[in-house]
Amino acid sequence: MNSMLINLISTLSLGFMRLTMMASLIWGAAVYAQEPLFTNRATDLRASPDDAAKLVRALPAKSSVQQLERRGAWTRVQVIESAEKATDKASPKETGWVRMMHLRGGVVVVETQPASSGSGMMSSFNRFLSGGSGRSSTQAQSATVGIRGLSPEELKTASPDAAALAKMNTFKADKPESERFAKEAKLAKADVPDLNEAANGGRRK
Amino acid sequence: MNLNIKMMMFAWVILFGAAGSASAQFDLGSLLKKGIDVAKKTTEASKDITEPEEINMGEGIAAVLLGASPLHADTNLQRYVNKVGRWVATQSSRPDLPWSFAVIDTPTINAFALPGGKVFVSIGLLRMLKNESELAGVLAHEIGHVMQRHQIQAIQASKTSAVYQDALQAEAGERIARSRAGSNVLTGTLSNAAASAGIELVKNGFFSRPLDRGLEYEADRVGATLAAKAGYESYGLISAIQMLSTLKQEESGVSITMSTHPTPTDRLAELEKFAPTLDKFSSQPLVEERFAKVMAAVK
Numbered sequence: 001m002n003s004m005l006i007n008l009i010s011t012l013s014l015g016f017m018r019l020t021m022m023a024s025l026i027w028g029a030a031v032y033a034q035e036p037l038f039t040n041r042a043t044d045l046r047a048s049p050d051d052a053a054k055l056v057r058a059l060p061a062k063s064s065v066q067q068l069e070r071r072g073a074w075t076r077v078q079v080i081e082s083a084e085k086a087t088d089k090a091s092p093k094e095t096g097w098v099r100m101m102h103l104r105g106g107v108v109v110v111e112t113q114p115a116s117s118g119s120g121m122m123s124s125f126n127r128f129l130s131g132g133s134g135r136s137s138t139q140a141q142s143a144t145v146g147i148r149g150l151s152p153e154e155l156k157t158a159s160p161d162a163a164a165l166a167k168m169n170t171f172k173a174d175k176p177e178s179e180r181f182a183k184e185a186k187l188a189k190a191d192v193p194d195l196n197e198a199a200n201g202g203r204r205k
Numbered sequence: 206m207n208l209n210i211k212m213m214m215f216a217w218v219i220l221f222g223a224a225g226s227a228s229a230q231f232d233l234g235s236l237l238k239k240g241i242d243v244a245k246k247t248t249e250a251s252k253d254i255t256e257p258e259e260i261n262m263g264e265g266i267a268a269v270l271l272g273a274s275p276l277h278a279d280t281n282l283q284r285y286v287n288k289v290g291r292w293v294a295t296q297s298s299r300p301d302l303p304w305s306f307a308v309i310d311t312p313t314i315n316a317f318a319l320p321g322g323k324v325f326v327s328i329g330l331l332r333m334l335k336n337e338s339e340l341a342g343v344l345a346h347e348i349g350h351v352m353q354r355h356q357i358q359a360i361q362a363s364k365t366s367a368v369y370q371d372a373l374q375a376e377a378g379e380r381i382a383r384s385r386a387g388s389n390v391l392t393g394t395l396s397n398a399a400a401s402a403g404i405e406l407v408k409n410g411f412f413s414r415p416l417d418r419g420l421e422y423e424a425d426r427v428g429a430t431l432a433a434k435a436g437y438e439s440y441g442l443i444s445a446i447q448m449l450s451t452l453k454q455e456e457s458g459v460s461i462t463m464s465t466h467p468t469p470t471d472r473l474a475e476l477e478k479f480a481p482t483l484d485k486f487s488s489q490p491l492v493e494e495r496f497a498k499v500m501a502a503v504k
Contacts, residue, residue: 034335071491072438072484073439073440073484073487106470150273150274150313155407155413156407158270158272158273158407159269159272160395161271164271164275168271169305171284171286172306173284173287175295175300178288182436184495186490187435187437187492189296190435192430193430194427195430195479196427199423
């Protein structure tokens with residue numbers, strides 16, 4: 001009974017999120033409903049975006065969270081489910097900051113454990129995370145491909161559009177304009193070490 | 206290259222290209238049929254593609270892409286993306302290329318870098334981004350490809366590249382001759398040779414062939430560096446890739462870009478190696494307001 005309820009709530013809230021996302025797309029709203037993420041390792045939920053900040057709670061791997069905002073290397077989240085035993089779901093849904101690199105989207109691999117309360121919850125999370133979709137991927141693909149898609153086939157048979165190219169050139173920004181644009185948002189050039197050089201052992205490519 | 210063949214091609218272009226009209230088609234295909242030995246040309250494929258040739262090729266490819274997917278109608282959006290892109294490109298090692306950015310009107314999630322400095326992003330991708338820092342990161346990755354000449358090197362390594370080069374070189378020669386003669390050479394218009402080269406390159410899989418995954422990781426590293434150098438907080442590109450990791454098969458399956466890149470998970474694992482350096486620049490501006498304002502106005 002409990003896992004059915006979780007399943008229902010999961011499906012409904014995901015459905016709601018998708019609905020808001022659709023609405024945002026239709027109305028061009030600036031607020032983007034975001035897909036939930038999950039922790040790809042055991043990590044910490046902290047009170048502020050800092051390794052030294054107060055610990056709110058430990059988050060095990062495969063906990064699912066809702067993104068609220070991001071600040072640099074940290075994301076403020078609300079815990080959806082913490083992937084622990086059934087008793088844990090009774091605690092309030094904490095918010096806090098997690099290192100953004102510890103979060104991923106996508107489908108969690110479904111556990112194939114024998115039925116227990118733990119794996120029952122896991123299967124619900126997995127269906128939640130994979131969008132509750134029982135559709136086959138090919139079936140879903142044919143539904144979207146017709147809508148002004150861009151396929152390799154279309155590209156290979158396209159004719160060059162010189163007029164569109166000319167129009168594209170009219171949108172160009174020159175250097176001084178881009179510099180003013182940067183100043184407006186208080187963007188200042190920074191002296192950043194070349195990550196690529198670092199990867200190539202200090203050799204410039 | 207055999208001087209006789211060069212002269213013949215030059216004459217061909219003068220004869221058919223001098224009118225300057227679009228109807229005077231420079232038919233690369235028929236040139237090949239006329240028996241120019243492609244195999245012979247491969248020995249010269251090691252000759253570097255010059256920057257004017259690179260820019261010409263990019264224009265041709267761009268024209269074909271625009272033939273398949275139109276420009277988005279929101280001029281304000283186009284100009285905004287150009288300002289972000291130009292600012293980031295100015296931080297690169299090729300700041301003075303004729304950098305040009307465009308939003309194409311397709312709901313699929315795609316971004317393309319073309320030789321010579323043209324970068325395309327789809328409205329589908331833009332709608333998934335949350336702030337200007339993420340946009341800068343995405344553009345920076347593409348700028349990174351151009352900066353490192355990834356596609357040009359791939360084209361150069363291909364068997365037919367010498368044919369394009371000769372065609373473009375002949376075209377360039379013809380333009381110089383005309384400008385010396387005082388005729389009004391229009392810049393920025395699509396030359397027949399570039400258009401033909403563009404068609405051939407796209408037919409030969411320019412958009413559908415993945416680059417070596419090492420080059421994608423390189424573009425990620427260069428991109429993250431450029432965006433931070435431009436003053437943005439340093440996790441924008443990473444955040445955009447994280448967003449890509451949330452896409453379902455039905456969304457990523459129709460994305461040419463996603464089909465030709467390493468998985469978001471792999472890309473994130475690679476970039477995570479640089480977290481200690483990136484952390485130092487993670488408090489720079491995110492720039493949300495003007496991004497939200499521009500996107501809110503898009504129909």
